[in-house]
Amino acid sequence: MDGLVNLGQPADEKFRFTFSQLTPTDYVHFDDSLSSLRFVILDCRRKPNKTSQFRVLLFLVMDHIDEAYRNKIATLLRAMCAAKYAKEDNLPCQIAEDVFLGSVGVASNKDALKNLDVTHILIVARSLEPAYPNDFIYKKIEVLDSPDTNLEQHFDECFNFIDEAKRLGGRVLVHCFAGKSRSVTIVVAYLMKKYHKSLSQALDLVRSKRPQMAPNQGFMLQLRNFESSLRGQHGSNGTVIAISSPSDVDFA
Numbered sequence: 725m726d727g728l729v730n731l732g733q734p735a736d737e738k739f740r741f742t743f744s745q746l747t748p749t750d751y752v753h754f755d756d757s758l759s760s761l762r763f764v765i766l767d768c769r770r771k772p773n774k775t776s777q778f779r780v781l782l783f784l785v786m787d788h789i790d791e792a793y794r795n796k797i798a799t800l801l802r803a804m805c806a807a808k809y810a811k812e813d814n815l816p817c818q819i820a821e822d823v824f825l826g827s828v829g830v831a832s833n834k835d836a837l838k839n840l841d842v843t844h845i846l847i848v849a850r851s852l853e854p855a856y857p858n859d860f861i862y863k864k865i866e867v868l869d870s871p872d873t874n875l876e877q878h879f880d881e882c883f884n885f886i887d888e889a890k891r892l893g894g895r896v897l898v899h900c901f902a903g904k905s906r907s908v909t910i911v912v913a914y915l916m917k918k919y920h921k922s923l924s925q926a927l928d929l930v931r932s933k934r935p936q937m938a939p940n941q942g943f944m945l946q947l948r949n950f951e952s953s954l955r956g957q958h959g960s961n962g963t964v965i966a967i968s969s970p971s972d973v974d975f976a
Contacts, residue, residue, distance in 0.1 A: 809902070813829045816836060828901050837860070841894075845862050848909075850866040865882065
């Protein structure tokens, strides 16, 4: 059993692998104070075929250790991912006039933000804090990326923050951690509300600028509900007035 990942009970072979399959930088050991539990955190960027093993292993491990260690693991994982985004996903995606979208990596790229004249930053995440509070105006919406999260209740305050920034001649970055779900949902809803786009049009536009976008299923349901509410506001014919081409509004 030397060199094998072991959770203290028999494991299916497809969830077992040896340290010899990894490089030294691909794993981190944690010792649980009660069971000396050891596990491996895989670098899924370099070994995408190990992703399912990683998820199952992490789930089982988290269920076997106390809250203090779970918090440490969560902190480590966030730090690892933040470092990844800072290196690989650090350029703002311009979605609409004066509105940008991105990950935590973008939010940490002060030079890029300044070069684009970004003045305001909307954080849509619970675990993140302003990176440069002396350089930008921040607003934080403390929400989790969970299908059960009611993000729609925050739409109006997010829209108001964006509109106020634009009224002052500023530009806005909207970001969450990965820039895929929470922040995307806010920007899509903003396009629907302010530019009278349908949900499908707003999603297509954001996807064309940020292909990795992926709002969770709960957020998608909220966006569909939001579209229905907007349709009712735009007249009795039940349609939303759509902007048919980028020439109508400057979507750079």
